[in-house]
Amino acid sequence: MKKTKTFWVFLILSALIYGVIQFLMTGGWIDSLYSNMIILMAINIMLAVSLHLVIGITGQFSIGHAGFLAVGAYVSAIATMKFQLPFPIAILAGGIVAALAGLLVGIPTLRLRGDYLAIATLGFAEIIRIFFLNIDYVGGAAGMQVTHLTTWTSTFICLFITILVIVNFTNSRHGRAAIAIRENEIAADAMGINTTYYKVAAFALGSLFAGVAGALQAHNFYIINPTNFGFLKSFDILIYVVLGGLGSLSGSVIAASFLTIISTYLQDYPETRMIIYSLVLVIVMLYRPKGLMGTKEITDLFKRKGGNSND
């Protein structure tokens, strides 16, 4: 009963956000710079939330998320540009192939832990990038031309589905298993949780949504280039999750939105932007290693004290 109420509130709120922004865009109240910023913000939120599932919920430290973004971007671009498929099918194809790539990367690497896992995912992301760099079919180092197909409506639908699926996954039996793995893998194993299965599942699900975000990003920028998917991009996504709080979905949404606004204003000064990013990262880690929200959600603020919490 309580859960359905939360669901309807979420649905109405997101319909409202969608309607207001759509109205402002079609009415010409927001110019192209800001509407582009809003679309970029939605894409970054999708990336942050998908990585949040891997790092924040399952506790697997992956720093190669840009690799799956690249897979989604290239596969969807091939689908629309080379095979003339419709855009929704291209998005789906990008997501599915990225999820398969996630499975392929996840099955061997997720046996590793901590630092080793981080470096292995970084290595895989670099291999994916070098792979696209050397394939002439997709333009190699020069990049690939892509038509502009991403609209606010398509971006919002993808964002809505991403958040819905990840929230429901987190609150389900599977999500609780994943959180148990995050808290203590050996204890989770002892409780009879199939840790490998859940780690790989969360990793593949995160990759799927990263691929969807990649498809949207590819069709938003007119051109995709392997240099856009280097480890700096992975670190960008990592910063959203870490700054928002490892384990807080609303935290990563807030951090992604906020940092997208900052980087839009600082896009003429890329060095300053990176200095601010890295300083924020170091200072947050030294003085508040849990991130801004810790593992709390923004909805926790509205819960009455003493009430039963479902998390």
Add this chain to the structure above:
Amino acid sequence: MEWIQQLVNGISLGSIYALIALGYTMVYGIIKLINFAHGDVFMVGAFIGFYAITGWGLSFFPALIVSMVACAIFGIIIERIAYKRLRNATRIAALITAIGVSLLIEYVFIYFRGAGLETYPSVLPTKTFDVFGAQITSKSLIILGTSVGLMLILQFIVHKTKTGKAMRAVSHDIDAARLMGINVDRTISATFAIGSALAGAAGVIFGAYYTKIEPLMGVIPGLKAFVAAVLGGIGIIPGAMIGGLILGVVETIVSALGFSLWRDAAAFIILILILIFKPSGILGKNTKEKV
């Protein structure tokens, strides 16, 4: 005969990786931190060497020493400001801080200097020797000699001096070492100083050998040196040397076979293979995880 030449090139490249990898492996051995900023110390070392040569007119070896001293101080500063607070933090927090410090050094450097390339002046004699038909330059011999010399000095410091003994004790068990009266903070600083000095030396050698340096040059060699450290067994000093040499030779062979664009991928493929099949590295021992 071309193969001997390629082998020498590979060993020269590998000795640069080995010098950087030594810093990674020593720091990891002592505080279990992957010091991502190490590749940037390498970059700073290359630039200090460059300015020492062009600005002060020094020759190769004095520039090498200036760069090593400056990098040692730089390494201690990084450790004192950023990593000292993290002794009791989680591994993920430490790793993210290291990534942050690395990005900070790179972009502060670019902010003040610009992202342009610099070309190293030719400081090494360029004679070619003819060994069994292979053309071996004096450049690669000097580089190889310098690297081997530095590694021997390192072995001496680690095994024959009091600081080295303290370093080995701290890496074995930090609490027991503290109880035995070892000044742990100073030992960790000494480790950072030695590792950073080696990275600075590698920077100058890299500049003299490959002539092109730029502010983001440390990223890829840094990652590859980490691969070398993992390959040899992280935390083990001879392992870093072996890993660096193997990586350099493999990369040169991949290039020589005509896949030079895949050269960077080769290092990461080696990394993933070693992590899957023998995560403790070539010289590492398997450790059981305690609950």
